[in-house]
Amino acid sequence: MRVAVIGLGTVSVVHLAALSSLGLDLVATSEGRYRDHRVLLDEVRPDAVHICTPHDQHVPVALDALARGVHVLLEKPVAHTVAAADELLAAAKDNPSVAVGVCLQNRYNLASVAARELLLSGSLGPVIGASATVMWHRDDAYYQARPWRGQMGRSGGGVLINQAIHTLDLLQWLLGDVTDISSQIGHFAGREVEDTVTAVLDHARVGPLGGGPAAAGGKLPAPGARSVFFSTVANAVDSPVTIEITTAAATLVIRGDLTIRHADGRVEVIAERRAESGGRDYWGASHELLIADFYRRLRTGEAFAIDLEEGMKSLRLVDEIYRQNI
Ligand SMILES: NC(=O)c1ccc[n+]([C@@H]2O[C@H](COP(=O)([O-])OP(=O)(O)OC[C@H]3O[C@@H](n4cnc5c(N)ncnc54)[C@H](O)[C@@H]3O)[C@@H](O)[C@H]2O)c1
Known part of the structure; x- marks a missing residue:
């Protein structure tokens, strides 16, 4: 699995730490010219992305990933509104081979x-x-x-x-x-x-x-x-x-x-x-467990429970x- 992290703010540190300790292959983060996530997706072509952006930037980034067949692990909440989340849900239904997981660790x-x-x-x-x-x-x-x-x-x-x-x-x-x-x-x-x-x-x-x-x-x-x-x-x-x-x-x-x-x-x-x-402390200690489970299921083809x-x-x-x- 070649993984990228989009959104390098406060919560991204736990995603980066988990990817490192799980031995996953971090191939890009949204820095430099990859700050435009579409450039990252098109040039790096990761297998999966972790979306750690502000709430209104969850769905636009996830839609671009889905359109390119890239699996998505999305920080909570799914979106800043139900309407935006519904748009993503419709796109996910159109792309059933692409996994979308939500980080409710x-x-x-x-x-x-x-x-x-x-x-x-x-x-x-x-x-x-x-x-x-x-x-x-x-x-x-x-x-x-x-x-x-x-x-x-x-x-x-x-x-x-x-x-x-x-x-x-x-x-x-x-x-x-x-x-x-x-x-x-x-x-x-x-x-x-x-x-x-x-x-x-x-x-x-x-x-x-x-x-x-x-x-x-x-x-x-x-x-x-x-x-x-x-x-x-x-x-x-x-x-x-x-x-x-x-x-x-x-x-x-x-x-x-x-x-x-x-x-x-x-x-x-x-x-x-x-x-x-x-x-x-108040984030709990389970990001790594959730991330490990997400990738284990991608490997085995089992559905990730928090879809x-x-x-x-x-x-x-x-x-x-x-x-x-x-
Ligand atoms: N699961 C948890 O316990 C937990 C804890 C903290 C935050 N979060 C969630 O994580 C997400 C990020 O929160 P945060 O506190 O890290 O925010 P933050 O503002 O610290 O970081 C967001 C980062 O995303 C970047 N960004 C914004 N739009 C972008 C785009 N379109 N493409 C690429 N990068 C973009 C910003 O420049 C910033 O670096 C939120 O959804 C938040 O609710 C979850």
């Missing part, structure tokens, strides 16, 4: 995988409900350093589409497809993009679970659970993301590690990996929340 966290396996097994009884909090700190310097992050037209939104989308994705992946949402958003810091979002989500009574590294398919053991969700970047510090799931027989808390408190008093802890060098449809689930939830708060 937290599905590969040990804690996420273990929690999902436990919930799918039914051994903890029905899910009663869940809560999730994302309480992070993004100050003016963060938005000044990369102005697109604060511009609706380029980012598509604030905390929800940029930071908390991972946690929204995990909630629907762990508890089932979302059938109903009520939400409110806040602009407490006075920026163009929102800094705070609260939502109540109803999950499907039964339904097919999405893809991911854990068991695919199956039925939810816990019909009709509800989750509550709170996310902000107006917090003074970056607190660990916390997801708490209550079932009939246990409480599961993901806060870095997964802690399972059984009703009979037993406590189990499943330790999470530490973040990769070069990455930020465009799967990656768009969280984007559709984000879109619905924004629509509710126009």
Whole structure:
């Protein structure tokens, strides 16, 4: 596999580090005259590209890659709008031999995988409900350093589409497809993009679970659970993301590690990996696992579980929340 990375900003360091440690052949990055990704695609002709550009530059670059038969690993979110993502989805359907994967790496966290396996097994009884909090700190310097992050037209939104989308994705992946949402958003810091979002989500009574590294398919053991969700970047510090799931027989808390408190008093802890060098703690430690899985499946011809449809689930939830708060 000859791989190129397009977009050499903050997140690209974890992609470059993963490619190096996995021994993949990095043949070009979007520097110099390759800053125009079409020149890179036409001259270098990579087999796959990692797209690490701002949100509004995901789909244009991905469409050009697809048109040339180049596999795509796309950073989250799929796009800054559902309309743009739909355009990519249509192009991907026209090019079924080209893989498109979405970088929702937290599905590969040990804690996420273990929690999902436990919930799918039914051994903890029905899910009663869940809560999730994302309480992070993004100050003016963060938005000044990369102005697109604060511009609706380029980012598509604030905390929800940029930071908390991972946690929204995990909630629907762990508890089932979302059938109903009520939400409110806040602009407490006075920026163009929102800094705070609260939502109540109803999950499907039964339904097919999405893809991911854990068991695919199956039925939810816990019909009709509800989750509550709170996310902000107006917090003074970056607190660990916390997801708490209550079932009939246990409480599961993901806060870095997964802690399972059984009703009979037993406590189990499943330790999470530490973040990769070069990455930020709050990105988690799973980019490399996702990237390794993406290439393993390209080699074997298996479908990558977080494809465009799967990656768009969280984007559709984000879109619905924004629509509710126009
Ligand atoms: N998965 C995660 O945990 C995670 C973490 C951080 C960022 N991200 C995502 O990664 C993406 C990039 O975020 P970032 O913080 O690294 O942004 P950034 O602004 O730091 O970097 C983006 C880079 O892309 C370049 N660029 C812009 N348009 C381009 C184009 N058309 N062709 C080539 N290069 C182009 C810019 O010059 C810049 O160097 C975003 O989608 C973001 O949401 C994901």
